[in-house]
Amino acid sequence: MKRVLFFLLFILTAFIIFRYIESSSVQMEPKYRKVLVIGIDGMDPKQGERTEMPNFRKLEFHTLDTSLPPHSPVAWTTIATGVNPGRHNIFDFIRWDSREKLPKLSLWEDDYSSIVKAEPLWRITSKAGIPTTVIRYPVTFPPEKVKGSMLSGLGVPDVKGFLSGYSFYTDDISVMGKKVIHVQGNPIETYVSGPRKQEGDNVVDVRVPMKIALNDGKAVVSIDGKTYDVKEGGWSDWIRVKFKTGFLSEVYGICKVYLMSSEPFKMYLTTVQIDPENPMFDISYTKEYSAELAREMGLFYTLGMPEDTDALNDNMIDDKIFLEQCDEIEAERDKMFWKEFEKFNKQEKGLLVVVYDTSDRLQHIYGENVSDYFLKKDRFLGEVLSRIDNNTAVIVLSDHGFTTFDKAVSVNTWLAENGYIALTREISAEDEGALFEYVDWDHTKAFSVGFNSVYCDEKITNELVEKLGKVEGIFKVYRKEDVYSGIYIEEAPNIILGFKPGYRMSWQNAVGGFTPEVVFENTKKWRNDHLVDPSYVPGVLYTNFKTNKEKPHQVDVAPTILSLLGLKPPEEMDGDDLT
């Protein structure tokens, strides 16, 4: 008897402990049982103003103040964590590694582990036992455990560990470019370039042979004993490539080709993406989720930023090919959305977050002229709204808006001209001296990396703030102490620049390089951008519930979602509950 009592007591204690762990966030009365979040990267408030968009108009609308600086990784992380960059640790697309003295991408650590330090809302909802699924949210690589599924978004690398990297095959020797592979004959014997291996101090590409037989406007591509047909002016199916990276080790990638013409031979090959069915790193939680998706909907673009703006910028593909690729990526995202929505819609409670980001790439290239895209999004929203029940809160939001990019600014060049950077040789147009190659660090007091960041000797911060404020294109200059708070403020750049609309930091500057002029024309197809002062590029916030703030900010989103679901937002969050 005593033993039975003991056993019952044990069960009861275990149950209480279990409930306590599951509800470590304080519970309140939920306003909704379910929250659906649809992210549309870069959706500018102007896009929602169209009268032909009745479904967006059914929702309450606010502009959503964006992060400083308004970069997607900074902004989406602010939205997910409800804290400012001083607490979440993402300050720019590109960060400064002070130990190695090198600019690096702010999407992961060198070993591809996460650099986000604050707790995202899906971790909190998962801990509280709320079914949570997150699809293609930026800066979620590597994926993390949730009470549901997660498919990683922006930050998922290709098989080389890069963010993009197409190839262009041609027998036309007048076509030049870094990514051009010159071929000859028929059949063509060439290769697909895959993962990189370190060999001593050098890095080498692992290649797989590819044979292309041309006949009557058609190509038959053979790789690994399989053949794929592709017509002139058309895409191939997904091609699976197996790279032998060592004795007993192999990496699988997937790619597609587009045959532009067979005479002269011109063929585009997409970035070789991580194969969702045999991923070299996990790109989803559970590990098997990406394979499950691929089995249900076919293979899909897994790369963080798969729309090939690079190939378009380099004039290797034209608008038609680029837009076809965008449409395909969008259609894949729709399939993922509806699969998860059907599940979510039947659930008692839950959080579903899906981010669309083709919208961002389209606006970078075409600016405001993307109404077709947003009209489709409106019809999509109409369908979603018609299907949800009364227990579902809907939030549609973007991380930033858009402005034009007419002129590029090289703050490093200005710093060098004004004696803050010491150079060991003169700047020339041919050699930008990227990665600060010609910088004499012993005599350098300030430098800039990324798109809005300046690092400097603390003693000269005030002097620099004042002087930089007068540089052409700069609207406002911020000291980190005035705009950030939290324990990671140490990692932040000392000064953050807010550009005027039309201006953006030059690419050369972003990677620690120099240009002959401080300000110069942008002549690329990448004509629009958002890396300006946040006041010029707010995002959007649409809700099917009433909110209480005239000008909501990104930090308010996470506390609001938690509150809607009956969870008390953690004290550390900077934002307010908007309900």
Added chain:
Amino acid sequence: MRDHLNELESKTIYILREVRVQFKNPAFLCSFGKDSVTMLYIAKKAFGEIPFPVVHLDTGFKFPEMYAYRDRLQKELGFKLIIARNEDASKKGMGPEKGHFECCNSLKTDNLKQVIAKYGFDAFILGIRRDEHGIRAKERYFSPRDNDFKWKTSRMSRKEGTDSGLESLQDSEMSGWDLYASVYKDSSHVRIHPLLHWSEIDVWSYIKRNNIKVNPMYFAKEGKRFRSLGCMPCTAPMESNASTVEEIIKELEETQVEERHGRLSTKEHNMEKLRSLGYM
């Protein structure tokens, strides 16, 4: 004994003899790298002397070692050396800082045009190889050039509707049959590539067997050696400890990296990774 190197050599000699028969005023175009020097040694072996003048397009940016080596070699082999410089352009400050293409175009291509105008050469013999570069993979042994030095391919002439007689001649180049298109009309000059079928490793093996003295810059000093020799500003050495011909051959057998590509340094890799962000 007819081994692999003998086969290569005899094909090269065959082509050189063909040049002597078919052209009135040919010349060697020589960079004094290992390939063009090998070609000169083979010519000397075939004819007992170097039968045509040797043109050196001197950009003024060559390595000092190269100039010294060139003069030593001339004494050893005894050829007529024509040193051609585009003095006009050099005086006006042409150099790589004006852009790589501009510089090459002015100091090499324009320079060569001036040489043709002055000496009336109708053919140039070059030591290029098919395995050297993607673009060169399509080259022929006999390659006619138009007035802009563009390579006249059969497709071009077909498109333009001209009947220069080039395409049938080019297409008749059949390896194994020792038939080479070597009769041309309507061309500014013809380029002849008697080493086209050689690989980098073949050339080094031939150098070893025939004890050919090449530019010492090919051999490693302090962990670096030059794999190909161009102008100083545009040529970088590679990491290597190969300090003898034997060691170079061994090194080549072990590596599969393209000769002109080199390997990527960790720095170049980092740069490429940042660039892949695509935020142009």
